[in-house]
Amino acid sequence: MDDKSLQIPEQIPMLPVRDIVIFPYMIIPLFVGRESSIQAVEDSLAKNRLIFLASQKDLAEESPTEESVYSVGTVAMIIRMRKLADGRVKILIQGMTKATITKFHQSQPFFNVAVEKVVEQSDESEEFQLKAEALIRTTKEQLEKVIALGKVLSPDILLVLQEIVDPGRVADLVASNMGLKVDEAQKILETDDHLERLRLVNEILLAEVDVLQMQAKIRTTAKDEMSKSQREYFLREQMKAIKSELGEADSKNDEMDELRQKIMTAGMPDEVEKEVVKQLGRLERMHPDASEASMIRTYLDWMADLPWNKETIDNIEIIKAKKILEADHHGLEKAKERILEFLAVKKLKDNMKGPILCFCGPPGVGKTSLGKSIAKSMNRKYFRIALGGVKDEAEIRGHRRTYVGAMPGKIVQALKQIQTNNPVIVLDEIDKLGSDFRGDPSAAMLEVLDPEQNAAFRDNYLNVDFDLSKCLFIATANVVENIPAALRDRMELIPISGYTQAEKVEITKKHLIRKQIENNGVDNDHIEFKDDGINYLIAHYTREAGVRNLEREIGSLCRKVAKEVVMGATNKFFIDSKQVVNFLGAPKYLKEEKLQEDVVGVSTGLAWTQAGGEVLYVEALNMKGKGGFTLTGQMGDVMKESATAAISYARAHYDELGIDTKWFENNHIHIHMPAGGIPKDGPSAGITMTTAIVSIITNNPVRKDVAMTGEVTLTGRVLPIGGIKEKALAALSHDISTVICPLANKKDVDEIPEEIRSKINFIFVEHLDEVLQIALKSKVKANKKKSSGSKAKATMPAA
DSSP, X not given: OOTTTOOOOSSXXXXXXXXXXXXXXXXXXXXXXXXXXXXHHHHHHHTTSEEEXXXXXXXXXXXXXXXXXXXXXXXXXXXXXXXOTTSOEEEEEEEEEEEEEEEEEEOSSSEXXXXXXXXXXXXXXXXXXXXXXXXXXXXXXHHHHHHHTTOOOOTTHHHHHHTOOOHHHHHHHHHHHTTOOHHHHHHHHHOOOHHHHHHHHHHHHHHHHHHHHHHHHHHHHHHHHHHHHHHHHHHHHHHHHHHHHHTOOOOOOXXXXXXXXXXXXXXXXXXHHHHHHHHHHHHHHSOTTOHHHHHHHHXXXXXXXXXXXXXXXXXXXXXXXXXXXXXXXXXXXXXHHHHHHHHHHHHHOTTOXXXXXXXXXXTTSSHHHHHHHXXXXXXXXXXEEEOTTOOOTHHHHOOOTTSTTOOOOHHHHHHHHHTOSSOEEEXXXXXXXXXXXXXXXXXXXXXHTOTTTGGGEEOTTTOSEEOOTTSEEEEEESOGXXXXXXXXXXXXXXXXXXXXXXXXXXXXXXXXXXXXXXXXTOOTTTEEEOHHHHHHXXXXXXXXXXXXXXXXXHHHHHHHHHHHHHTTOOSOEEEXXXXXXXXXXXXXXXXXXXXXXXXXXXEEEEEEETTEEEEEEEEEEEEESSSOEEEESSBOHHHHHHHHHHHHHHHXXXXXXXXXXXXXXXXXXXXXXXXXXXXXOOGGGHHHHHHHHHHHHHTOOBOTTEEEOOEEOTTOBEEOOSOHXXXXXXXXXXXXXXXXXEGXXXXXXXXXXXXXXXXXXXXXXXXXXXXXXXXXXXXXXOOSOOOOOOGGGGGOOOO
């Protein structure tokens, strides 16, 4: 059946197709999946097998409408149909004739349309035939070129074209086999003029030939380049072999040139650059697979990446630096003053050798964060090196390159990471350095922290000098005594004592509350801290010199409030003392009960711990015996020696103290310090123990409102001790208003804030006799020594 004798019914089912345009005489299989399309196919098979195929304008549209399909399509006949297991239908169709939609009769459940066949007029003139023959021949030639250039087409298309003389059919056949885009193919289908349609196809073939020729040229060029690269590779290998036989140096490849360029632009000193270039030459002569090659390459990368001449420009403004320090830290006046002095000298003398500052004090008082503030105020980069638990000397000075996995030390690693040679480096917990069979890292730190030596610091891995004199090193420590003497001598110690109750309250208000509110997702509409709540929290839930545990407890309160908010609470939580107990439970710490009356054999001492000051009671008891004494309460060796010296003093001065000579022969003394589970040591309990012993021997009560601290000698001299501020804070927290101190500690008392000094009556003594006169309720026999106390002594209440 040809298209001229084809009778098209008044209504015919329409099948919208995607990705393809069906031409007349085209035989192709189609897969039908849409339900409406399957119904259209079934309706066609039930009638005359004719179906109208129209292409969709939008390929992604699943439910096409009347406006979303082209009006010109092809009437086709369904030759065969088969249902697939997945529910789709496979049909084999043959295009019969072009047609145009004249009316849509229905769109549901499938399209039913009226179409009008497109009648193409033939021209029998000689001129038409001549043009048609020329275009057909040109099209065939272009098609042959396309096939020759690698385009995959049906192998029989050229044979079929030999038998076709109608230019319209030639155009339809070529277009249907070229795999054109829908809009290009639709344009050809809608063109009624035979010659114009063939001309369009010919233009598409010409463009396709150009594209295929360019592809062929690209493939040829790539192949030529590959052949050239292979040839160069073989020649290079031959050159290597020839030069190896001649003993000449190998040529430098691109990688070596790049590495050499990095080395030359790194700004190394001449001696260092000479050594690095020497190692680069060794690497160039080595085989890439040699075991030493990777080690040298890693070494060269380290050397090229170090900041030999990279530094940040200092921007020192004292007023700005003071504001930064005040904003970041409350209190710490002595440390801030020393930092500002350093910055002032640095501004006046740019090439000064930086001092090594060591902030020493209890945990949580802001030692490490001071380093950050210094870096911020100087516009320098900041790096922190944790030294706690470091036992290997190589951690500081680096490993020698002979070892597998060798690396530079922590100092050089820090410089590479921050890419500047003048950073602020905080050596955190320098008192926690250890030592074992691998060496003593504290000894290695001597070179790092000596301004006279660190200008030529030599890391074992680098094996060349590196200038550390531009770095500002800041160390932190908790216990200065744990730092070796030689290392301690390299540093300027700046003690940072614990915060007072008032300072902790201010720090809490200015810093801790805001920080924890932000960290825990609540805001000021949910929680508000009251002054009595803050004071109660500090006094009963923390026992520290710093504010680290205080910050944790504030975070715990914020989390409790966050939980309540998430569970639906809408009220604002006011954190007072009662609410603190509700959220955190019973207080963790209770003040040790103050003595209610003057007691024989019980004296009040003051001790220093890493967590701040403590009040300790020394108890003495006598019993029948044959002399001697017993010590309990986990006393350390120094404290035991103080007790022995105290008893020896009492025995030597029995006459002055009014003691019977036979008392020591018939009695036994037991000295105890409560809280027996906690180890105690130090010399500052000397006068406290002596006072308790003399009290029990003479049956003379010790005043309950007097606390004391100081070391005692066999001759009765009272020697200075440390931690005066912390001990004063401890006395104040126990409502003790009179504190006996060694006269040599008067300078330390002068540095205590006025708000504390005004609340405590400090009495300064030089000899134990003065202590006994003040501390014991009844006067003992006076010695020739006079008290050298402060002016406050004159106003001391009578014993």
